[in-house]
Structures are given as C-alpha cells and as structure tokens.
Amino acid sequence: MEKSIYGIGQVKDYEILGPLGHGAYSRVYKVKHRASNNEFALKIIEKNKLTVSKLNRRLKNEITLQSSLNHPCIVKLYNTFEDEDLIYLVLELCAGGELYTQIKEEGRLQEEEAKIMCSHIVEGLIYLHSNGILHRDLKLGNLLLSEDRTLVKIADFGLAVKLKNSSEERNTLCGTPNYISPEIINRQPYGLASDMWSLGCIIFACLTGSPPFQSTSIKDTFLKANDLKYSLPKHLSAEARDLISKLLTWDSVQRLSIMQVRDHPFFASIYGLNVSNMRLSPISRNEITYADYSEQMVSPIKTHDPRPSAFSNNRKTLFESKILPLCTSNLGLTLPFCHPLQHGNLEILFDGRIILKIRGKTLEVSKDGLTVIYEGKSMRLDNMSKHCIKLYKYLENVLEVIRSKTPKVTVKVGSATCMLMWNAPPPNFEVDFQNGNKLCMRVGSDAVRITTNDRDLEVSIMQDYDYLDQELRSIIDTAMNGLKICFEEEKRLIHK
Structure with a gap:
C-alpha cells in the first residue's frame, strides 16, 4: 500500500x-x-x-x-x-504578493533595486541547485514577496525535479513560454542550465518591465527565443547587459552557472565583490540590438519609467491614490448604451459621456475621463472626494468588465465562433462551439478554461496538452487557429 x-x-x-x-x-x-x-x-x-x-x-x-x-x-x-x-x-504567507504583479502595476525596477531583488532569487537557486533540484518553472509569477516587499521567495514546485547529479538531464517539455530555454523548446535534453535561462529572462523583465521574447503567440515567442531576438534598452548598465547576454545564450554549456552569476560584477554592490580584475565580455551586435524596448505589450506588464525605490515609505501610498482617466472610445459599443447594475445603472450617451447611478448617487464623467461631476459638483481627478474616488474606480471596473465581454473581432472556424474582446492589453479570447463546448483565456497566458457537457476545468496548454484526451485537444487546436485568424483580422481592421 x-x-x-x-x-x-x-x-x-x-x-x-x-x-x-x-x-x-x-x-x-x-x-x-x-x-x-x-x-x-x-x-x-x-x-x-x-x-x-x-x-x-x-x-x-x-x-x-x-x-x-x-x-x-x-x-x-x-x-x-x-x-x-x-x-x-x-x-508560508508572502503578503507582498507576486513580483509579477508588482512590476505589472508599478513598472520596471530601478537597477539597484533589481540587484537586491534578484540576489534573493540567486540565493534561493544556489540552495536548490546545490541540492540537485531543477525548478523548471521559474517566472515572475512564481516569485513571491514578503509583507514589507524586502525579500523575494521562490514558489511553486509542481514541475521541479531532483536530479541524481548536477550533470543529469531531462527531456520533458515543461515551463512557461516566456521563460523556456531553447533546449526545452527543441525537445533536447536539459539540466540546471535551463533554470539559468529563466533567471536571465527574469532579470531582463525586472529591468525593462517585460520578458525578452514576449509575443502575441506561443509559437512566435518560441521562434524569438530560438533566434535570440531581443533588445536591450539603453538605460541598462554595462554589467546588466553583460549578465543578461551570458544567461540568454543559445548554448547551454556556455551559460553561466548559478555560482558564476553570484560572482558577476552586476551583483558586486550586493556581495562586496572586488571588480577591479573582472572583465566584461563584448556583446555581438549581430545578436542584440541596443535600442529602447518598444515592442507592443501583449501582457499587462507596464514598461513605463521606474517608480520610486522599493524602500520609499511613500511609494505604496502614491500608487494607491493614482487615478487614471477613463475612456469610452475603445468600448466597441453602439451608443447610446444602457447597462443595469445591482444597485443602479450605467448609461453611456451618444457623445461618449458616462453617467453612473448607484444607491441614489450620481457620477458623470466626460468622454476623455478628465471632467467629473459628482452630485452636481464639478471636480478635477486630483481633488475628488473619497466617495467620488470610490465610485470612479468602481466605474472603471465596470467598464473593464464590459470590454472583456464585448467582441472586437469575431470569426468562424468550422463549428466554432471565436471572439477577441475589446479589453487590452491583453484581451480576453472566447470560443463558443455549436455543441455547447466553450473555451476562455487571456491572450498571452497558456492557461485556458474549457467547459464541456460534463467537464469544467482549467488546463495549461504547454504543460498539459500531451496528457489531455482527443476532445480537449481538438478544442484547444481549433481555438488557437481561431486566435491566429482573429489577430490577422484585427491587423486588417487597423490598417483599413
């Protein structure tokens, strides 16, 4: 037993x-x-x-x-x-949340802060690799923060494996597309060096706000990773560029080990290294373009300027009080539009103005979101009352839900209706089949929700596909084909 x-x-x-x-x-x-x-x-x-x-x-x-x-x-x-x-x-409770969420909401890290955060990941990996443990799914979403956001912890060991020795290799295709090494993509044997590739992607994302090979589809992400097509922003130091280039190298044998990463000049200020005798390797311009990273984002990670240091007492307060102007121009709705709510209703007028009525209170917002009238009193975004701010944020959430359920592009693929929604980036994607089956996902994620007559489950396209039955595989295949056609149609509409 x-x-x-x-x-x-x-x-x-x-x-x-x-x-x-x-x-x-x-x-x-x-x-x-x-x-x-x-x-x-x-x-x-x-x-x-x-x-x-x-x-x-x-x-x-x-x-x-x-x-x-x-x-x-x-x-x-x-x-x-x-x-x-x-x-x-x-x-263990990590009340600071995911490092992914922090960067998504607050922007890329300043380089000194990134060194501190990434040094914690390095320490965790030294412990894992010295014990022969290959994580296999290192990504921003699996890095959690302590309550005061001063310590990073590695989480989620569902794909981790204990190797017999440091040179042992595996063959299973697993991981998350934005962080998967070329040897895994090409179904080649891989070992601890595959974690080092993922670490390179994480350091890149911390410093720029986005993983290096991110694209609109898993296939394109893999192609970019295989061809080493990524750009390093000009604001990065020579040490950061050198470290990233030595981790994101196609040859896993040439990739830095975790102890070599710890001893790299990038972390000199953390570990008190003597860098006077250390030399940085020249980076081939044929492999990397030194240009500001301007690729269109397909995940919600922001690449705006870095916010104040993680050790600033005011950072969280400033962020939480920030109000972004609403906009009705990208809702994809036929105006005027009326939508009932649990305790009131939402109305969008022909000229784009929004009127929200909740529990006897009325909030009116102009089309550009800059002018607010609350209970008959005009206010600027930066001097709204607390209750007005609460209603404004509630309205923002309602509009996002409407966008996520309003098709921007609709295409037919066989018996399936594929719909790319207005919320972006990244948009929702839904597929309805004539037999009642349904697939829902967020573009850029490999997690999909599939509903059939007798099943309702969430699966990972990358990690679970080979173990699914034919019905589920067929649903995913049809959906991925439909998503590609939706993107093509979206581009056609943009350039029309």
Missing part, C-alpha cells in the same frame, strides 16, 4: 481571512490558524480537477519536494492534509 504524503489537519482549524489568488487547479486563501493565531497561505485543490494522472503526480511531486526545503528565499510548505473532496497545502 502506497504511503500517504498527507499530514494531519482539518480545514476547520483555520479561519479564512480572504482570497490571495487562484491557479489552473487551485485557489489560495489567507488564513489564520485558530490555535496559534499564526497566519498562512492555504492552497486548496479540488480532487475532481486532478482527472489527468500526470497532474496528480505533479501535485505529489510538489508536496514531496517542497516539504523537504528550508531556506529564507524559498516558500516554506508547513503541512498538507485532505478530505473527501479537497487537498490542502499550508504554505
């Missing part, structure tokens, strides 16, 4: 304080242990979503590996338990 990997515990031992996020197969909540009053992150997995045996093995692998790890830069797994329907993982 197989030994259980689960410990002792019950969900009633914890008080749920609020949601933290969700993945393809799980939801994560902030919880408080009733007996100790300690706070944790509780990851809850529905057993009926682990219908593919490979996914079940991945979860068991995650539990076995992560429970054995103990390092300040690794998210700690404290306990696991199960009941009839659910599996529970009690994890």
Whole structure:
C-alpha cells in the first residue's frame, strides 16, 4: 500500500481571512490558524480537477519536494492534509504578493533595486541547485514577496525535479513560454542550465518591465527565443547587459552557472565583490540590438519609467491614490448604451459621456475621463472626494468588465465562433462551439478554461496538452487557429 504524503489537519482549524489568488487547479486563501493565531497561505485543490494522472503526480511531486526545503528565499510548505473532496497545502504567507504583479502595476525596477531583488532569487537557486533540484518553472509569477516587499521567495514546485547529479538531464517539455530555454523548446535534453535561462529572462523583465521574447503567440515567442531576438534598452548598465547576454545564450554549456552569476560584477554592490580584475565580455551586435524596448505589450506588464525605490515609505501610498482617466472610445459599443447594475445603472450617451447611478448617487464623467461631476459638483481627478474616488474606480471596473465581454473581432472556424474582446492589453479570447463546448483565456497566458457537457476545468496548454484526451485537444487546436485568424483580422481592421 502506497504511503500517504498527507499530514494531519482539518480545514476547520483555520479561519479564512480572504482570497490571495487562484491557479489552473487551485485557489489560495489567507488564513489564520485558530490555535496559534499564526497566519498562512492555504492552497486548496479540488480532487475532481486532478482527472489527468500526470497532474496528480505533479501535485505529489510538489508536496514531496517542497516539504523537504528550508531556506529564507524559498516558500516554506508547513503541512498538507485532505478530505473527501479537497487537498490542502499550508504554505508560508508572502503578503507582498507576486513580483509579477508588482512590476505589472508599478513598472520596471530601478537597477539597484533589481540587484537586491534578484540576489534573493540567486540565493534561493544556489540552495536548490546545490541540492540537485531543477525548478523548471521559474517566472515572475512564481516569485513571491514578503509583507514589507524586502525579500523575494521562490514558489511553486509542481514541475521541479531532483536530479541524481548536477550533470543529469531531462527531456520533458515543461515551463512557461516566456521563460523556456531553447533546449526545452527543441525537445533536447536539459539540466540546471535551463533554470539559468529563466533567471536571465527574469532579470531582463525586472529591468525593462517585460520578458525578452514576449509575443502575441506561443509559437512566435518560441521562434524569438530560438533566434535570440531581443533588445536591450539603453538605460541598462554595462554589467546588466553583460549578465543578461551570458544567461540568454543559445548554448547551454556556455551559460553561466548559478555560482558564476553570484560572482558577476552586476551583483558586486550586493556581495562586496572586488571588480577591479573582472572583465566584461563584448556583446555581438549581430545578436542584440541596443535600442529602447518598444515592442507592443501583449501582457499587462507596464514598461513605463521606474517608480520610486522599493524602500520609499511613500511609494505604496502614491500608487494607491493614482487615478487614471477613463475612456469610452475603445468600448466597441453602439451608443447610446444602457447597462443595469445591482444597485443602479450605467448609461453611456451618444457623445461618449458616462453617467453612473448607484444607491441614489450620481457620477458623470466626460468622454476623455478628465471632467467629473459628482452630485452636481464639478471636480478635477486630483481633488475628488473619497466617495467620488470610490465610485470612479468602481466605474472603471465596470467598464473593464464590459470590454472583456464585448467582441472586437469575431470569426468562424468550422463549428466554432471565436471572439477577441475589446479589453487590452491583453484581451480576453472566447470560443463558443455549436455543441455547447466553450473555451476562455487571456491572450498571452497558456492557461485556458474549457467547459464541456460534463467537464469544467482549467488546463495549461504547454504543460498539459500531451496528457489531455482527443476532445480537449481538438478544442484547444481549433481555438488557437481561431486566435491566429482573429489577430490577422484585427491587423486588417487597423490598417483599413
């Protein structure tokens, strides 16, 4: 009889304080242990979503590996338990959220801040690689921040594997498209060096606001990575450019090891290295173009100027109080437009003005979003009252939901209707089949939600495709073909 990997515990031992996020197969909540009053992150997995045996093995692998790890830069797994329907993982609470979210919302990091943040990732990888553990899914979304945002921790060990030795190689295709190394893309054997490629992509994203090979499709991302087509902004230091170029090299043998990264001049100010005898290698201009990174974003990561240092006491306050002007010009609606809400209604007039009525309060916003009239009083965006700001942000969320459900491009692919929505970047994409099947996704993500007559599940295109049945594969294939046609039609409309 197989030994259980689960410990002792019950969900009633914890008080749920609020949601933290969700993945393809799980939801994560902030919880408080009733007996100790300690706070944790509780990851809850529905057993009926682990219908593919490979996914079940991945979860068991995650539990076995992560429970054995103990390092300040690794998210700690404290306990696991199960009941009839659910599996529970009690994890270290990283209240600062994902590094991905921070960069998406606040922009690229200043270089000195990036050095500090990335040095934590380096320390975590030194620990993993010295113990023969290959992570295989390093990305911004799997890097979590402590509550004060001063410490980065590596999370999500679902794809990690323990190697027999540092030279052992694997063949499984896995990872996240924006961070996958060329050897994995080309189905070649790979080892610890594939994590180093991912680290190069992470450092690049921290310094620029976007992964180096990001594109509108997984195929294009892979082609760009295979051909090393990326650009380094002029604002990067020579040390940053040199480090990135030595990590994003096609030959995995030539790629820096984690200890070589630690000793690189880029981290000299962190580790107190003597850089007087260190030389930076020249970078071939045939491989890299030194130009400002201006590729159109296909993920919500912003590339605006870096915000104030992470150690500024005012940064969070300034960001949270920032109000961006609303705009009705890209809603794709036939005006005038009226939409009922739970406690009121939304009206967009023929001239683009927005009128929101909620619980007896009225907010009017001009087409450009710069003029606001609240309860008959005209206000500027920077001097709105607290209640007006609350309504303005609520209106912003309502408009985003409308955009996400309003087709910008609609095409037919066989029996499927494919719709690219107005919200962007990145837009939602939905596919409705005549037999009732449905697929939903966010462009730029490889996670898709598929609904059939008897199933409702989320899968990763990259990691799960080979283990899905023919019906699910056919749904994904049709959707990906439809997405490509939608992009072509969108370009045609733009240049019309």
